[in-house]
Amino acid sequence: xxxxxxxxxxxxxxxxxxxxxxxxxGNMVRRVxxxxxxxxxxxxxxxxxxxxxxxxxxxxTSGGLxxxxxTPYPPLRxxxxxAINELLIELEGTTxxxxxxxxxxxxxxxxxxxxxxxxxxxxxxKEAARKRKFQVIVAECAxxxxxxxxxxxxxxxxxxxxxxxxxxxFAVMSRVNKVIIGTKTILANGALIAVSGTHTLALAAKHxxxxxxxxxxxxxxxxxxxxxxxxxxxxxxxxxxxxxxxxEILAKINVHCPVFDYVPPELITLFIxxxxxxxxxxxxxxxSELYHPDxxxx
Amino acid sequence: xxxxxxxxxLIETFRAQLRDDPDVASAVAAIRALLGFLKQDRGxxxxxxxxxxxxxxxxxxxxxxxxxxxxxxxxxxxFISLTSLEYSDYSKCKEIMIERGEIFLRKVSxxxxxxxxxxxxxxxxxxxxxxxxxSRVVLRVLEAAVESKKRFSVYVTESQPDQxxxxxxxxxxxxxxxxxxxxxxxxxxxxxxVDLVLVGAEGVVESGGIINKIGTNQIxxxxxxxxxxxxxxxxxxxxxxxxxxxxxxxxxxxxxKADTLKTGQNLTEEHPWIDYTSPSLITLLFTDxxxxxPSAVSDELIKLYL
Numbered sequence: 341x342x343x344x345x346x347x348x349x350x351x352x353x354x355x356x357x358x359x360x361x362x363x364x365x366g367n368m369v370r371r372v373x374x375x376x377x378x379x380x381x382x383x384x385x386x387x388x389x390x391x392x393x394x395x396x397x398x399x400x401t402s403g404g405l406x407x408x409x410x411t412p413y414p415p416l417r418x419x420x421x422x423a424i425n426e427l428l429i430e431l432e433g434t435t436x437x438x439x440x441x442x443x444x445x446x447x448x449x450x451x452x453x454x455x456x457x458x459x460x461x462x463x464x465x466k467e468a469a470r471k472r473k474f475q476v477i478v479a480e481c482a483x484x485x486x487x488x489x490x491x492x493x494x495x496x497x498x499x500x501x502x503x504x505x506x507x508x509x510f511a512v513m514s515r516v517n518k519v520i521i522g523t524k525t526i527l528a529n530g531a532l533i534a535v536s537g538t539h540t541l542a543l544a545a546k547h548x549x550x551x552x553x554x555x556x557x558x559x560x561x562x563x564x565x566x567x568x569x570x571x572x573x574x575x576x577x578x579x580x581x582x583x584x585x586x587x588e589i590l591a592k593i594n595v596h597c598p599v600f601d602y603v604p605p606e607l608i609t610l611f612i613x614x615x616x617x618x619x620x621x622x623x624x625x626x627x628s629e630l631y632h633p634d635x636x637x638x
Numbered sequence: 639x640x641x642x643x644x645x646x647x648l649i650e651t652f653r654a655q656l657r658d659d660p661d662v663a664s665a666v667a668a669i670r671a672l673l674g675f676l677k678q679d680r681g682x683x684x685x686x687x688x689x690x691x692x693x694x695x696x697x698x699x700x701x702x703x704x705x706x707x708x709x710x711x712x713x714x715x716x717f718i719s720l721t722s723l724e725y726s727d728y729s730k731c732k733e734i735m736i737e738r739g740e741i742f743l744r745k746v747s748x749x750x751x752x753x754x755x756x757x758x759x760x761x762x763x764x765x766x767x768x769x770x771x772x773s774r775v776v777l778r779v780l781e782a783a784v785e786s787k788k789r790f791s792v793y794v795t796e797s798q799p800d801q802x803x804x805x806x807x808x809x810x811x812x813x814x815x816x817x818x819x820x821x822x823x824x825x826x827x828x829x830x831x832v833d834l835v836l837v838g839a840e841g842v843v844e845s846g847g848i849i850n851k852i853g854t855n856q857i858x859x860x861x862x863x864x865x866x867x868x869x870x871x872x873x874x875x876x877x878x879x880x881x882x883x884x885x886x887x888x889x890x891x892x893x894x895k896a897d898t899l900k901t902g903q904n905l906t907e908e909h910p911w912i913d914y915t916s917p918s919l920i921t922l923l924f925t926d927x928x929x930x931x932p933s934a935v936s937d938e939l940i941k942l943y944l
Binding site: 528529530565621622624625633 | 760922928929930931933934937
């Protein structure tokens with residue numbers, strides 16, 4: 341299985357290099373590697389699965405260095421395939437699992453704010469709307485204005501929706517009870533990489549002491565830390581900000597159109613994922629359950 | 639009898655290690671000395687071994703009362719207890735202990751390199767770093783950053799009363815890193831120019847806070863006020879089973895040097911050598927167990943001690 345893991349790692353590295361902002365690719369590769377390690381360990385006869393991590397305890401009691409994966413086991417392949425199928429089933433059910441928790445968090449006559457378009461948040465709100473009556477304010481999230489599409493979909497379910505521009509977020513925040521958002525990635529320290537404009541929303545919510553709830557499935561949890569401020573940025577064509585028709589001005593100025601925002605963990609109240617609700621300070625624990633530390637660097 | 643001679647040997651081994659290798663951490667020297675003590679202990683029972691080890695650790699803390707030696711000693715005791723639970727035959731148990739002790743010492747000697755590998759990606763090109771007093775782990779991290787071809791500059795606090803900052807500055811100049819030594823009082827002034835703060839730790843407590851040279855708490859508070867990341871680098875054997883709620887809760891035996899405590903004079907006139915920095919001021923801890931948020935530290939300690 342050592343060879344299998346090397347193969348997967350090489351492919352994983354190629355895929356993540358192709359599109360670094362799509363962190364879920366790397367996350368899934370790491371999940372599969374962890375599955376292989378577990379199945380191998382089970383066949384190898386190791387009784388503990390929880391001792392995968394480095395710990396002080398392990399430092400003191402272990403007799404030697406880490407194991408190699410060279411012993412071949414015929415049933416390993418079938419076991420790994422079965423485990424991966426289980427993983428697939430889990431992935432397909434994530435949106436439903438998150439939506440099922442909606443009723444605990446949304447109460448009648450509340451005003452909820454969200455930004456941009458997130459399928460997870462859409463399912464979350466729709467599930468709550470079946471039993472509760474509440475209002476939603478959607479920040480349009482310029483320049484792509486995905487907020488408009490979110491508003492259309494929500495209003496089809498008879499949820500009272502209002503669209504407003506990003507500049508009005510702070511002004512309206514005093515009337516909002518909760519902020520519920522989706523995200524692109526969750527980082528290892530509990531921070532977010534989300535659509536541009538989320539940091540503003542988070543700061544406004546913190547200022548008004550409004551809870552900020554992030555709905556995201558566990559496959560978005562990535563073991564990277566925000567070590568270089570610019571490493572997660574993705575810039576697209578500034579055409580959306582200032583169209584090419586304004587040629588005269590374009591020659592004299594620099595135009596940027598960043599897609600993502602970094603939101604630090606202190607601004608977030610709760611993460612709702614397919615395994616339940618967690619505080620940002622607990623994210624490190626979830627990470628150790630999903631991935632093996634040797635796989636953090638693919 | 640044998641006992642006094644062994645203890646004197648123990649102190650001598652400890653001191654000799656610190657003399658011969660100035661780069662070794664005092665906790666590692668303590669553990670090595672205790673392992674040597676274990677090898678020539680001629681007791682026949684685990685209980686006897688434990689009590690003689692307790693006496694040995696007490697002697698060592700009377701020589702060097704720092705947090706690191708105390709945590710090293712406690713870790714060694716824990717190591718003995720864990721191993722003795724697995725094997726009921728004393729002589730076999732002792733053999734395994736000695737073997738594992740050697741493996742443990744070998745692993746911890748690699749810990750500084752592990753930490754440097756984890757931490758240096760957090761130092762960007764052109765960064766300005768603030769550090770405090772003299773820390774060998776921080777030195778190793780900065781060395782690794784230089785090896786990966788990053789350019790950065792460092793501000794070091796002078797760190798009175800022993801001017802440890804000057805020692806750090808000298809070591810950094812040898813690595814060709816541009817260094818500026820600043821007054822301890824100038825931390826608030828310099829904080830706006832700095833990109834990140836990187837300090838070592840003498841001990842990491844259960845809450846995720848740290849015990850370090852006096853002045854660290856001030857730097858952490860300033861960094862928090864100006865939103866600068868405050869990073870701590872510490873090896874895992876520095877994790878200690880204390881939970882101070884404020885500065886007064888840190889035991890006196892850590893605050894003052896062993897010689898001062900022995901004279902027994904009124905401690906209110908003395909200046910403490912260490913202070914406690916609370917976990918809310920710390921951004922991340924880099925240890926050989928990985929990059930941890932302060933809340934993850936207590937988890938690690940629980941895994942070991944319970």
